[in-house]
Amino acid sequence: MTTDRPRTSLLGTSAMLFEAPGETTLGTQRRIWAMAHEVAVFSGVREAVPGMNNLMLVFGEPPRRPQEIEQRLIELWNDTDPLPIAGRCIDVPVAYGGEAGPHMADVVEHTGMSVDEIVERHSAPTYTVFALGSHPGYCYLGGMDERIATPRRKVPVLRIPGGAVSIGGSQTGVSASDGPSGWNTIGSTQVTFFDVKRSPPALLQPGDSIRFKVVRVLR
Amino acid sequence: MIKVLSAGALATVQDLGRTGGLNLGVGVSGAMDPLALAGGNILLRNEENAAAIEVPILPFKVRFERSTVFAVTGADCAGRLDEAPVLPWWAHRAEAGQVLTLSLPNQTTWRASRAYLCVADGIDVPAVLGSRSTQLRGSFGGHEGRPLRDGDGLPTVSSSGRAVPGFGLVPPGLALPLEADGTPGVRVLPAAEYDCFTKSSHDALWSTAWKITPQSDRYGYRLAGPELNPLRPLELRSHGIVPGVIQVPHGGQPIIQMRDAQPSGGYPKIGTVIEADLWRLGQAPIGSNVRFIRCSWDEALGAWADIRRWLANARRLVELHCGEGGGR
Amino acid sequence: MSSPLDHVDQLSVWLKDAGLALLELRGPSATLRLVNDGASVHVVEGKESVSADAPSMTVRAPSPGIFLDRHPLHERAIVLIDANVRADDPLGFLQIGPLVLAVPAPRAGTVTDVLVAHGTIVGYGASLFVLDPLEGETA
Numbered sequence: 001m002t003t004d005r006p007r008t009s010l011l012g013t014s015a016m017l018f019e020a021p022g023e024t025t026l027g028t029q030r031r032i033w034a035m036a037h038e039v040a041v042f043s044g045v046r047e048a049v050p051g052m053n054n055l056m057l058v059f060g061e062p063p064r065r066p067q068e069i070e071q072r073l074i075e076l077w078n079d080t081d082p083l084p085i086a087g088r089c090i091d092v093p094v095a096y097g098g099e100a101g102p103h104m105a106d107v108v109e110h111t112g113m114s115v116d117e118i119v120e121r122h123s124a125p126t127y128t129v130f131a132l133g134s135h136p137g138y139c140y141l142g143g144m145d146e147r148i149a150t151p152r153r154k155v156p157v158l159r160i161p162g163g164a165v166s167i168g169g170s171q172t173g174v175s176a177s178d179g180p181s182g183w184n185t186i187g188s189t190q191v192t193f194f195d196v197k198r199s200p201p202a203l204l205q206p207g208d209s210i211r212f213k214v215v216r217v218l219r
Numbered sequence: 220m221i222k223v224l225s226a227g228a229l230a231t232v233q234d235l236g237r238t239g240g241l242n243l244g245v246g247v248s249g250a251m252d253p254l255a256l257a258g259g260n261i262l263l264r265n266e267e268n269a270a271a272i273e274v275p276i277l278p279f280k281v282r283f284e285r286s287t288v289f290a291v292t293g294a295d296c297a298g299r300l301d302e303a304p305v306l307p308w309w310a311h312r313a314e315a316g317q318v319l320t321l322s323l324p325n326q327t328t329w330r331a332s333r334a335y336l337c338v339a340d341g342i343d344v345p346a347v348l349g350s351r352s353t354q355l356r357g358s359f360g361g362h363e364g365r366p367l368r369d370g371d372g373l374p375t376v377s378s379s380g381r382a383v384p385g386f387g388l389v390p391p392g393l394a395l396p397l398e399a400d401g402t403p404g405v406r407v408l409p410a411a412e413y414d415c416f417t418k419s420s421h422d423a424l425w426s427t428a429w430k431i432t433p434q435s436d437r438y439g440y441r442l443a444g445p446e447l448n449p450l451r452p453l454e455l456r457s458h459g460i461v462p463g464v465i466q467v468p469h470g471g472q473p474i475i476q477m478r479d480a481q482p483s484g485g486y487p488k489i490g491t492v493i494e495a496d497l498w499r500l501g502q503a504p505i506g507s508n509v510r511f512i513r514c515s516w517d518e519a520l521g522a523w524a525d526i527r528r529w530l531a532n533a534r535r536l537v538e539l540h541c542g543e544g545g546g547r
Numbered sequence: 548m549s550s551p552l553d554h555v556d557q558l559s560v561w562l563k564d565a566g567l568a569l570l571e572l573r574g575p576s577a578t579l580r581l582v583n584d585g586a587s588v589h590v591v592e593g594k595e596s597v598s599a600d601a602p603s604m605t606v607r608a609p610s611p612g613i614f615l616d617r618h619p620l621h622e623r624a625i626v627l628i629d630a631n632v633r634a635d636d637p638l639g640f641l642q643i644g645p646l647v648l649a650v651p652a653p654r655a656g657t658v659t660d661v662l663v664a665h666g667t668i669v670g671y672g673a674s675l676f677v678l679d680p681l682e683g684e685t686a
Contacts, residue, residue, distance in 0.1 A: 009411035012491030013519045015461045017411060024456055049241040049459040051483055056459025058241065062494070062523055066516060132244040133457060133483030136357035140457050140483075151454065152485065154469040168485065169454045176244070179356050180438065182468065182486070194244070196347055196359040202243045295620040306637075307620050308647075328620050387640075387647040389619045394645060529645065536646040 006077045008070040013062035018073045019054040024170070026142055028053045029130045030082030033206060037083065038076055042069070050131040050206060052140050052171065085207025089126065092174065092189050092210050094165050096122075098218025100188035103153070107167060107184055110150040115219045118186065121145040122165075122172065123212040129204045137176035137194020137202045141210065144172045156182040163188045165212070187212075221272075221287075221338065223371040224318065225280035229436070232342050232361035232373070234270040236478065237350035241459065246482045248352035248360065251275075251437060251501030252333055254391050254526065255293035259337030261534045262290045262310045262388055264381040264541060269341025270351035272367070274334040275437075279321045281336070283313040287375060288339040288382035292390070294331035294502065296321035309387035324504075329392040330403065331502035339382035343374040355437070355479055383541045388533055392502065395525060399510035402428045403503060405496040406514040406522060410464065410488035412453060420447040424489060428508035429473070435505055437479040442509075446471030447489060455485045463492035463500075465511075475500065495522035555581065559588035569607060569672020582672075603659070606676040608669045610648055612641030616665040619647065624665070626658050631681060638676050641669070656680055 007019045018035070020028045032050045039057055040048040047058040055073075063069055096119045097104045107118055127141035134140075149170035157180060160166070164175040168183035175181065176193035189212075193203045204210070223230075235256065236249025250256035250273055260269045272281075277296055283289070290310050291298050298305030299320045300313055313319065321334055344351050344362055353361025362371060397404045413421075429442040447467045460466075464476045466486035475492060476484070477500070490511065492500060503509055514522070562570050562583045570581040581588055608614070616624040616639045626638050637649035638658060660677035663669055 007411070010408055010491065010516075011410065011459075011461050011488075012408055012463045012493050013516075013523060014463070014494045015459065017458055019411075019456075019458070046238055047241050049482070051458035052456035054456060054458040056241075056461075056483075058238075058459075058461065062520055064520070131457075131483075132242055133459065134244055134481045136240075136243060136245045136354065136359075138244045151452075152469070156468065168457075171457060171485075177356055177358065179481075194357065196357065200243070201348070306618050309618075325620070327622055385649060385651075387618075389642060389645050389647055391645075393619055533645040536644055540646060540648070 006074055008073055010066060011056065014059055016057045016059070016066060016069060017054060018057070018077070020077065024053045024142060026128055027082060029128070029142060030084055031077065031080050033085060034080045034083035035073075035076055038080065039073070042072070049133070051133060052130055052142070087129065087205065087208030089209045089211065090204070091213050092191050093213045093215045094123070094187045094189045095215045096165075096187035096217045100218070101165070101186040103166070103184035104186045107148065107150045107186055111148055113148065115217060118148050119214060119217050121148050122186065123214050126209050126211050127172070129206050129208045129210070131206055132202060132204075134173070135175070135177055135179055136196070139173060139193065139204050139210070140171065141173055144170060146170055150184050152182040153184060156180050160185050161188070163190060165189060220284040221342075221373045221375060222282040222284055223367050223369060223373065224282055225278060226367040226369050226371065227274060227276040227279045228366065229276055230272055230274045230279060230367045231353040231355070232270050232344050232351060232367075233273045233353060234351045235268045237348055237352055237354065237360065240348050241482045244482060245348060245354065245357060246480060247462065247478060248350070248354050249478050250335065251478055252293050252335070252498045253501075254498040255333070255335045255502075256337070257530055258308065258388050258391065258533065259290045259292040259335050260341070261530065261537050262292070262308070263288060263337055263339045264383070264537065265337070265339065265341055269337070270344060271335045271337040271342060272373070274321060274336060275332065277321055277323050277334070279334070280318060282318045283315060285315045285375075286312065288312050288384050289319070290337045291321065291334055292337060293333045293335045294324035294326070295329070296324050296334045306387060308390050310382060310384045312384040326504065329390060330504060330507060331392055332504040333502055338375050340376045340379055343376045356481070386540060388537075391498075391529055395529060397496065397499060397512070399512050402508050402510045403499065404510040404512045405492045405499050406519060407465065407490040407492055407511045408514060408516065408519055410491050412449070412455075412487035413489050415449045415453055415487060416467070416489055417448050417450055420489070423447060424511055425513055428510055430508055431503055431505050433505050437477055439477050439480055440475040440500065440503075442473045442475065444472070447473060449487055453487045455487060457483050457485045460484045460488070461491070463494060463497050464488050465490045465492065477501070493519040493522055495519065495526050555590060562588050567670050567672065568674065571672065603677055603679045604653070605674045606638060606650060606653060606678050608641060608671055608673040608675055609650060610641055610643065611669065611671050612643045612648065614663045614665065614667045614669045614675060615640040615642055615647070616661060628658055628661060630658050632656060632658060632678075650675055652678060654678070657682065
């Protein structure tokens with residue numbers, strides 16, 4: 001869902017959400033990154049967490065007047081220049097379809113494309129890491145081909161394995177560990193995206209990018 | 220050290236949660252009933268954030284390997300230390316070798332489901348990314364990043380000697396009750412997509428006694444009740460979320476995000492249970508009903524102030540009592 | 548030098564006026580206890596005995612508070628009349644705000660009476676229980 005103008009909303013008393021207007025773009029995300037730097041030092045803000053063209057503020061204590069913060073966020077959005085981050089790029093080898101991609105059939109059905117077309121369109125772009133979220137080390141990626149967009153599943157799957165490559169709406173990503181997900185799994189990789197013993201523990205950070213390399217395709 | 224003799228299932232080490240990890244995709248975790256954990260730590264004169272064992276499924280049995288002052292807060296689990304009854308929400312002394320058994324919760328006076336075994340100076344597992352809470356999804360924190368098993372040994376630090384046995388606290392579940400038409404309630408602020416739902420969904424949200432289904436755990440509570448429908452299908456961009464957010468996936472049955480919830484999501488949000496009432500939800504048993512009570516921002520702030528006041532008052536009186544050399 | 552014993556009359560008046568049940572003054576060699584039973588104030592000499600073979604004794608509130616005969620989470624009284632208790636067993640509780648204190652048995656015995664109803668506000672020293680020696684022991 002996109003809007004014409006920036007939007008703010010409450011997440012209970014513990015957080016606030018800012019959503020940028022327009023289609024999801026890297027340009028907008030760069031403004032979100034810039035805002036995150038500014039907002040992180042707002043008094044009462046414990047964390048500023050970028051999402052996909054949006055930003056969550058987590059409060060240490062609930063603010064007395066949230067409207068004032070909402071106002072500041074809108075002003076900041078209008079005044080902030082994009083923060084370009086030139087990150088590194090890594091290759092992620094993926095086995096598509098078959099047991100590694102149990103929901104490939106659903107993507108085929110929704111898009112009307114063949115498995116090969118889906119794999120080709122999925123592995124073509126260089127994806128930018130817009131944000132981390134969902135679970136430790138998980139990267140939200142920008143740049144997926146809209147033609148392979150597939151809605152999230154009606155009922156989330158209770159356990160999909162770490163390394164699962166999946167599509168949810170017009171987004172794609174790689175699960176960093178076993179867990180529940182509402183997305184459609186189309187493939188799998190061996191890359192480790194999070195290791196708490198590493199410093200930093202997450203393999204990637206916002207601004208980095210990845211390319212999916214096709215290892216094999218099971219139709 | 221504390222030796223786990225019978226772990227039940229899904230018992231985990233928790234403190235008040237992990238902050239600062241959201242940008243790594245690391246959720247907050249922490250006690251499902253943070254007030255029971257804070258209460259236990261106040262009773263034992265611990266730091267507010269000292270770690271304890273959260274016990275959601277009984278029975279549960281441990282042996283104290285050295286003399287320790289402890290308290291069992293949260294649900295009243297008819298505790299026994301060897302054969303002697305253990306009062307809930309009470310500072311007790313266990314001698315080395317004594318066995319603590321927690322049994323099925325007694326829910327006649329307060330319908331609670333999780334017990335917290337708090338010990339003087341806390342469970343001394345290493346802090347990972349700033350917290351001792353178990354991060355189940357990431358398999359780190361707590362005890363080896365997983366639920367406890369029979370035979371596990373949990374480290375306790377050599378006691379500071381501050382804890383004094385022989386007194387207790389009135390559980391906040393009794394001191395701060397909240398109901399709607401006789402059903403336990405939690406207060407909710409409408410969230411971003413509230414206006415995108417039908418009028419009948421709004422009515423259902425506020426008037427339904429929502430059943431907490433068996434598919435409910437530390438990640439989230441899946442509720443059963445009337446279907447909640449958006450005016451038109453919504454696909455959102457992924458964004459940060461917090462425990463308490465009530466998401467409505469395509470099926471129309473709401474899911475409340477709990478402490479192990481992922482820190483981001485994309486399902487439409489109809490509301491958020493306020494932070495001050497999450498402890499109530501954390502104690503709500505599977506199969507029980509819960510009502511959503513609409514509240515204003517100022518009412519939510521008032522609820523938060525009530526919690527802070529309860530904690531401050533409890534700590535003040537405990538310090539006064541122990542400072543005067545009281546207790547026995 | 549003035550001794551508290553010279554002022555028993557004045558102290559008794561204060562005790563009655565304040566509605567307190569007990570005044571206890573402890574010195575190195577003696578303890579003066581003034582007990583207000585509602586009708587009159589009288590002096591109890593020395594320390595109340597806690598030996599196992601003493602006759603029937605009154606267990607008093609160790610602090611002001613709301614008297615509870617059961618734990619706040621429990622439905623039944625922690626001790627019933629005619630129950631035998633060991634020294635230090637909790638006989639009841641006193642609630643002070645969120646704090647709950649035990650009223651411990653000063654010695655082993657049989658609880659023969661509970662003098663205050665659950666939920667009553669009591670002052671320091673209020674009589675709460677009557678504790679008799681265990682049966683078969685010297686009265």
